[in-house]
Amino acid sequence: xLNEEEIRNLVVDELRKEAKLAxxxxxxxxxxxxxxxxxxxxFLRKEKEELEILESQNEVLSLLGLELDLSCQMILKNGxxxxxxxxxxxxxxxxxxxxxxxxxxxxxxxxxxxxxxxxDLRQPKEKNKSLQLLMYAYLYFNNYKDxxxxxxxxxSLRNVNKWPIPFKMGKTTEVTRELVxxxxxxxxxxxxxxxxxxxxxxxxxxxxxxDE
Numbered sequence: 396x397l398n399e400e401e402i403r404n405l406v407v408d409e410l411r412k413e414a415k416l417a418x419x420x421x422x423x424x425x426x427x428x429x430x431x432x433x434x435x436x437x438f439l440r441k442e443k444e445e446l447e448i449l450e451s452q453n454e455v456l457s458l459l460g461l462e463l464d465l466s467c468q469m470i471l472k473n474g475x476x477x478x479x480x481x482x483x484x485x486x487x488x489x490x491x492x493x494x495x496x497x498x499x500x501x502x503x504x505x506x507x508x509x510x511x512x513x514x515d516l517r518q519p520k521e522k523n524k525s526l527q528l529l530m531y532a533y534l535y536f537n538n539y540k541d542x543x544x545x546x547x548x549x550x551s552l553r554n555v556n557k558w559p560i561p562f563k564m565g566k567t568t569e570v571t572r573e574l575v576x577x578x579x580x581x582x583x584x585x586x587x588x589x590x591x592x593x594x595x596x597x598x599x600x601x602x603x604x605x606d607e
Contacts, residue, residue: 403432434552441555460486465534483531493545495531503551509563513581528562529578532570544571
């Protein structure tokens, strides 16, 4: 297992390589470095705790994919084809439970991931994370036929004690193919509105936000 200093060295290497940040020992760069180190340390500690709990229950977590690149085609009523794609941070399985997980560095609350019906997804500021998770479920089901249901959720690196925060339709966390079919109908309607040249784009934005 990596200790905190080893994690810090890895973060420094990545920030220098990917973000082109040279001096990471002073000012804002130092704060960025330490925030990232703290998040990673907490994440790995929580991951270890979860694995130990599963082991005590004779359960096994199987990691099925990281940064899984998924895509599919949607055909609109006018015959137009739209390509949809997304990169799923993590797909895993505990026993018979398939999970689609997204990581967020920002804060996430339960209300962001709970909807009453598909119309709630027209609240982009409050429900964009719900829409994102349903999109991932839609993409997964279109690419893999081995499961008829899954659970979707977010791991917030600011609050790893909630692990993960689940998407819910009402009180139900199970995302079935039937639910995703309803989401597909919603998404197709949304795409048709976006591509409808008779609807001014500013009006579309107002329509999407009208239920807030």
